[in-house]
Amino acid sequence: MWRMCRRMLSPSCLPISLVHVFTGEVLELTNVHRSDMGSYLCIASNGIPPSVSKRYIVQINFHPKVVVSNQLVAAPIGSDVLLHCYVESWPKAMHSWTRENGIKLMNIPKYHMEEYHINEYSLNMNLTIKDLEKHDFGGYNCSSVNALGKAESTVRLTELHIPTKTTLIPVTHDTGRRKVVIKQKTQPPPTKKPRKKMRIEEVTTPPPAPQIPTRSDWFDQQNEIDGSGYWHRAHFLQIILALLVISAIC
Incomplete structure (x- = not known):
């Protein structure tokens, strides 16, 4: 029996061994390839231990x-x-x-x-x-x-060109006389004005003062309403005469 062993690395970079077994006393390799490189072990056994083995190293130049x-x-x-x-x-x-x-x-x-x-x-x-x-x-x-x-x-x-983010910046234009700066103005959101509290006060207006008629008022009045609704000049003359009598007595 022949056993071929080849050491290599696994995908995780750990060493592993690949073993192929061939039967027979003679092992013939034809049209060899680089993948046939490795260690070949010839093992002789008749069922009674120990077994006897011999190792052959095969190298292929390319x-x-x-x-x-x-x-x-x-x-x-x-x-x-x-x-x-x-x-x-x-x-x-x-x-x-x-x-x-x-x-x-x-x-x-x-x-x-x-x-x-x-x-x-x-x-x-x-x-x-x-x-x-x-x-x-x-x-x-x-x-x-x-x-x-x-x-x-x-x-x-x-x-590899990585796209960059573009940002808006103020641009200054020179007009020869003065510089004009263009900026993007952001208006703040409208704010609510506080409501004004209205105060209602009760104002008491004093009654008008009574007016005392003067002497001229008496003469300016041409009419005085009586029970019948007309003015009488005779009544007025009687009152004056009465006042004159009283003043003479006093």
Whole structure:
């Protein structure tokens, strides 16, 4: 019985082992592929322990293969951006990130490069560019070189324009003589005027003072109403004569 074991990383970046079992005394591999790389264990057992085993390591040489997940990445100025690259190669290769003008990038505060191995021949390469500036936009090449050849792939980084909010501000126009400032005037909501309290006061008007007739009033009166409704001058003369008599006696 043959057992093939290959170590690799799970999607959560934890190491796992894939095991394939083959029966028979002879294991023949034809048209081998890089996925056939790994450890093969030949186990001999007749039902009586212990079993006997022997391990064979199979390695397949091939030129590098480079694949980028996104060929076009957009990010705004001032942000940090992460570029991904997947590489397969055996024997082991030298990996690097370069600009499209050929300048090789190094691990400095501006750039941060990491490699995560998936198995013996494959890995992920990450490039983080911090605090993007105008000159950072362009092409970034992910390359891998080993004894059998070289491969590379390009990620193009472009600027992402974020729309900004527009605000109204006062505008000043120079007319030559004086400056006119245009502002948007906001009228406050109308306020309710407080109601005035009306006070009602009772005003007492005193009765008119009685008028005392004067002497001239007596002469001005030409008529005096009696029981019959007419004035009599004779009555008036009688009263005067009576007054004269009284004054003579006194």
